[in-house]
Amino acid sequence: xxxxxxxxxxxxxxxxxxxxxxxxxxxxxxxxxxxxxxxxxxxxxxxxxxxxxxxxxxxxxxxxxxxxxxxxxxxxxxxxxxxxxxxxxxxxxxxxx
Numbered sequence: 001x002x003x004x005x006x007x008x009x010x011x012x013x014x015x016x017x018x019x020x021x022x023x024x025x026x027x028x029x030x031x032x033x034x035x036x037x038x039x040x041x042x043x044x045x046x047x048x049x050x051x052x053x054x055x056x057x058x059x060x061x062x063x064x065x066x067x068x069x070x071x072x073x074x075x076x077x078x079x080x081x082x083x084x085x086x087x088x089x090x091x092x093x094x095x096x097x
Contacts, residue, residue, distance in 0.1 A: 035061060042067070043074045 007015070019029040042059040045051045051059070057067035071077075 039070055043071060043076060046071065047074075047076050 015026055015029045015033065018024070018033060019026045022029065022032075024032075039060040039062070042051070042056040045059070046053065046056040053064060053067060053071075056071070057064050060067060060070060062070065
């Protein structure tokens with residue numbers, strides 16, 4: 001998929017800097033920076049309890065296992081409430097009967 005986007009000069013400087021530092025073309029630098037931004041966005045939404053782990057992984061474009069690692073790197077712990085944990089335990093115990 002291809003899209004045209006206008007970038008403010010300040011953001012384009014970031015793209016140019018990354019391209020020079022990583023010795024990559026500007027298009028690749030833009031894709032990498034967008035991926036980093038998507039990851040950070042997913043982490044923040046998960047931290048706030050607005051999305052699930054599955055949704056965070058999908059937004060960030062990574063697997064569930066990778067998303068868990070990303071969240072750990074950002075110091076984010078699970079956002080499962082106590083009542084949700086109890087409900088899950090009740091469900092599991094009923095399944096074992």
